[in-house]
Amino acid sequence: MSAMSEIPLPQAAKRVVPWWLLRHETMLAAILLVALIVLGALNNRFLTLDNLLNQGRLTTEVGLIALPMTFIIITGGIDLSVGSIVGLCAILLGYSWKNLGFPLPLAIGFSLLVGAAAGFFNGIVITRVKVPPLIMTIATLALYRGLAEGISQARSVRGYPEWFYFIGQENLFGGPAQLWLFLIAIVVSAIVLDRTIFGRTLYAIGNNETAARFSSLPVDRVKLIIYTLSGLMAGLSACVLVSRVTTTRSDMGIGYELDVIAAVVLGGTSIFGGVGTIWGTVIGLAMIQLLKNGLALTGVKGDATIVVIGAVLILSTLVASSLQRRRDGV
Amino acid sequence: MKLGLAAAFLSATLLAGTASAADKRWDGADDLPVNPLACSAGEANAAPAARPYDGGRPTNAADKTGKPITLVDVPKLIGIGYFNATTKGMQDAAKALGNVTVKTDGPTEAKIDEQIKFIDNYITSGVDGILFAANDPVAIAPVLKKALSKGIHVVGYDANSTPDAREWFVNQAEFNGIAKAMMDSMAKEAGEDKSFAIVTSTFTTPNQARWIAEMWAYAQKCHPKLKWLETVEAQEDNNLSFNQATTLINKHGDKLAGLFGMTSVATPASAEAVTKAKLCGKVAVVGLATPNAMKPYVNADCVKSVVLWNPVDLGYAAIYVMRAVVDGKLKPGATSVEAGKLGQLNVVNGSEVLLGSPFIFTKQNIKDFDF
Numbered sequence: 001m002s003a004m005s006e007i008p009l010p011q012a013a014k015r016v017v018p019w020w021l022l023r024h025e026t027m028l029a030a031i032l033l034v035a036l037i038v039l040g041a042l043n044n045r046f047l048t049l050d051n052l053l054n055q056g057r058l059t060t061e062v063g064l065i066a067l068p069m070t071f072i073i074i075t076g077g078i079d080l081s082v083g084s085i086v087g088l089c090a091i092l093l094g095y096s097w098k099n100l101g102f103p104l105p106l107a108i109g110f111s112l113l114v115g116a117a118a119g120f121f122n123g124i125v126i127t128r129v130k131v132p133p134l135i136m137t138i139a140t141l142a143l144y145r146g147l148a149e150g151i152s153q154a155r156s157v158r159g160y161p162e163w164f165y166f167i168g169q170e171n172l173f174g175g176p177a178q179l180w181l182f183l184i185a186i187v188v189s190a191i192v193l194d195r196t197i198f199g200r201t202l203y204a205i206g207n208n209e210t211a212a213r214f215s216s217l218p219v220d221r222v223k224l225i226i227y228t229l230s231g232l233m234a235g236l237s238a239c240v241l242v243s244r245v246t247t248t249r250s251d252m253g254i255g256y257e258l259d260v261i262a263a264v265v266l267g268g269t270s271i272f273g274g275v276g277t278i279w280g281t282v283i284g285l286a287m288i289q290l291l292k293n294g295l296a297l298t299g300v301k302g303d304a305t306i307v308v309i310g311a312v313l314i315l316s317t318l319v320a321s322s323l324q325r326r327r328d329g330v
Numbered sequence: 331m332k333l334g335l336a337a338a339f340l341s342a343t344l345l346a347g348t349a350s351a352a353d354k355r356w357d358g359a360d361d362l363p364v365n366p367l368a369c370s371a372g373e374a375n376a377a378p379a380a381r382p383y384d385g386g387r388p389t390n391a392a393d394k395t396g397k398p399i400t401l402v403d404v405p406k407l408i409g410i411g412y413f414n415a416t417t418k419g420m421q422d423a424a425k426a427l428g429n430v431t432v433k434t435d436g437p438t439e440a441k442i443d444e445q446i447k448f449i450d451n452y453i454t455s456g457v458d459g460i461l462f463a464a465n466d467p468v469a470i471a472p473v474l475k476k477a478l479s480k481g482i483h484v485v486g487y488d489a490n491s492t493p494d495a496r497e498w499f500v501n502q503a504e505f506n507g508i509a510k511a512m513m514d515s516m517a518k519e520a521g522e523d524k525s526f527a528i529v530t531s532t533f534t535t536p537n538q539a540r541w542i543a544e545m546w547a548y549a550q551k552c553h554p555k556l557k558w559l560e561t562v563e564a565q566e567d568n569n570l571s572f573n574q575a576t577t578l579i580n581k582h583g584d585k586l587a588g589l590f591g592m593t594s595v596a597t598p599a600s601a602e603a604v605t606k607a608k609l610c611g612k613v614a615v616v617g618l619a620t621p622n623a624m625k626p627y628v629n630a631d632c633v634k635s636v637v638l639w640n641p642v643d644l645g646y647a648a649i650y651v652m653r654a655v656v657d658g659k660l661k662p663g664a665t666s667v668e669a670g671k672l673g674q675l676n677v678v679n680g681s682e683v684l685l686g687s688p689f690i691f692t693k694q695n696i697k698d699f700d701f
Contacts, residue, residue, distance in 0.1 A: 043455065045454050045455055045456065048454075050454075051454050054450065054454070058447055058450070149533070153533070154532070154533025154534050154539070156466065156468070156534070158468045169472060241443070244472075245442065245443060245446060245466075245469040245472070246468055246469060246471065246472060247442075247466055247468045247469035249442065249466060249469070249534050250533075250534060251441070251442075251532070251534050252443075254441065255439070255441070292447075293451055293454075296435075296448065296451040296452075296455070297451055297454060297455045299455075301408075301435050302408060302435050302436055302437055302438060302448065303408065303409065303438055306438065
């Protein structure tokens with residue numbers, strides 16, 4: 001029997017190797033560990049606490065949006081408008097504070113509200129008018145960015161009060177302030193997805209939406225909630241981003257949707273719906289951010305880094321899907 | 331019914347967005363002060379009062395006087411002709427000095443948060459100095475201050491940050507100088523009471539925005555009868571610039587007597603649009619561009635003046651300034667700095683090193699330049 005465990009025959013593997021070892025997330029974590037060791041060996045400044053915490057700071061904005069995106073992709077949907085919502089919320093935060101005279105806390109609340117409303121608008125058209133999420137959010141990707149540019153008149157807003165920079169630049173309990181926010185969001189999202197009826201409904205919709213409807217699951221309501229949540233988190237991400245870079249610009253968040261979706265998909269969430277975890281997304285995020293950082297520190301140039309990231313994305317998807325097939329005994 | 335409602339809402343929001351964007355002439359971003367120069371060249375410009383040094387200082391920088399140093403250059407983006415030219419100038423200077431190693435690295439798109447990440451990573455990896463061309467003057471400040479606080483020297487070129495976030499800035503040409511050269515050329519070529527439009531990169535690009543703001547201020551003071559039609563965005567995209575220029579020509583018809591190109595992409599594309607519309611001589615094209623791209627249009631008499639500086643010299647000067655800072659030769663309060671083949675460069679505005687006046691390429695001199 002002990003000899004059997006060393007021979008990776010499909011049938012034997014099914015019985016001998018624990019199921020969790022062949023999960024996408026586990027494999028990805030292993031790849032991440034290898035990448036960490038290699039990059040750490042190549043550059044002695046990579047595996048310092050200071051650097052790693054700093055990477056946490058830099059990844060929070062994309063990370064906050066990746067959590068609800070995991071929910072959406074599990075249902076078989078997509079939200080391409082998140083980057084534009086970041087831009088719109090950032091502009092409204094600055095505009096309502098500087099031009100409309102809102103007190104800053106109110107302006108923050110207002111921009112979060114608009115983020116949620118932008119997501120709600122996506123959700124309502126997707127569920128009521130039955131516009132496919134891809135089409136609808138491509139449309140609002142342009143619409144929300146246009147609004148951001150129109151409202152801002154391309155004027156940057158600067159000179160926020162010092163306290164506002166806390167979440168983006170300061171430390172709390174020895175770590176970047178926004179990292180704690182991100183950690184809380186991760187834990188809450190993971191519990192919601194793993195331990196609640198709401199979470200199970202997401203998988204049910206992604207596996208078979210028609211069946212979910214016949215099981216009288218509130219499909220449309222659930223979808224409406226996740227798209228609204230996606231908008232809200234994009235708004236939150238905008239606040240963190242403005243606080244980190246101290247300036248509001250209408251081109252903020254351009255291309256975020258691709259970073260977010262790359263992390264979610266790398267983390268093992270199936271673009272066809274029904275499969276995915278928050279942990280996978282978090283590992284996907286860490287993988288992309290640490291690779292970028294590690295390669296930059298090792299002296300790989302910006303354009304080459306993008307090529308390496310692309311290659312790693314393809315490679316880990318290949319490894320994962322071949323393992324998946326072996327596990328399923330196909 | 332529901333579809334109709336959604337469509338109505340969608341178009342209403344779209345209209346609101348575009349209406350608010352189109353309701354007034356766009357005159358440059360930000361509410362920063364403008365400083366138009368005097369109208370005629372003969373009239374002496376009041377020499378700016380010598381301002382005290384307002385740059386930042388690194389904390390406990392290692393003494394590397396005369397020793398080899400490693401620098402990194404993070405431009406707005408990599409892979410375009412303009413920053414390839416500044417990179418070449420930097421490599422030339424590094425070779426001339428012999429004790430400087432410089433590497434250019436940066437985002438492939440002109441995005442400020444990407445640029446911040448690059449600088450942040452180079453702070454961690456450890457360099458003696460950082461050169462930058464900022465995508466946003468204020469947003470880049472915190473990460474540059476972080477570099478200074480870790481004892482890394484910081485010098486900017488091409489696009490500035492807030493002064494206290496870097497030690498020196500190598501200014502290729504002052505905004506108001508460019509604005510004056512552009513507006514005077516336009517008034518001369520199109521006519522004092524004619525209408526013109528502007529093709530720029532994006533409204534959020536700091537240099538272009540500042541030039542346009544200064545152009546507006548200078549025009550109000552010196553060419554008040556010139557009519558501003560509109561400013562359109564064309565990214566740094568050749569096709570889009572051509573299309574936008576063509577649209578302007580079709581939209582305004584005979585009213586349009588001049589086009590400004592604000593980027594080295596928009597200017598040749600505008601000249602091409604005017605050529606294709608067979609309007610050479612009727613629509614003047616004035617703009618910022620590199621001489622090689624403009625030679626066909628200048629030689630065909632379609633474009634009379636091209637405004638620019640030499641980006642190779644700009645990169646070259648930036649390295650000499652950095653070396654002088656590290657060696658302690660360029661200290662707060664200095665009035666000039668030695669820059670190799672460029673000779674002595676003057677210090678202006680407290681903590682800026684001025685490359686020189688903007689240069690105007692014409693049919694007579696453009697053949698002498700190759701970049």
